[in-house]
Amino acid sequence: xxxxxxxxxxxxxxxxxxxxxxxxxxxxxxxxxxxxxxxxxxxxxxxxxxxxxxxxxxxxxxxxxxxxxxxxxxxxxxx
Numbered sequence: 098x099x100x101x102x103x104x105x106x107x108x109x110x111x112x113x114x115x116x117x118x119x120x121x122x123x124x125x126x127x128x129x130x131x132x133x134x135x136x137x138x139x140x141x142x143x144x145x146x147x148x149x150x151x152x153x154x155x156x157x158x159x160x161x162x163x164x165x166x167x168x169x170x171x172x173x174x175x176x
Contacts, residue, residue: 103134104146112169120169122147122154140164 107130111122124140127147131138138146140163147154147167154167 099135103136104131105150107131107134107136108147108151121157122167124163124165 108122108127110130110133111126113121113123113126115121124143124147127143128138128140131143144163144165151167153169153171155170156165157168158165
């Protein structure tokens, strides 16, 4: 049986660390990580969760649609 705490773990597992230091998460990767933990969400459901619960990532998607990309940011201008 899936647990709510698995959702946060799936989000952390979906974070990609680039050589430049930038950290990003795609909706597709988040949904894949959720499925590994028995949570089967649509991309729309995943986006809604990210927008509501994750305040440190902003949408940097280059195209419209549900397959979005979020990047870690700091509102003070530094990471």
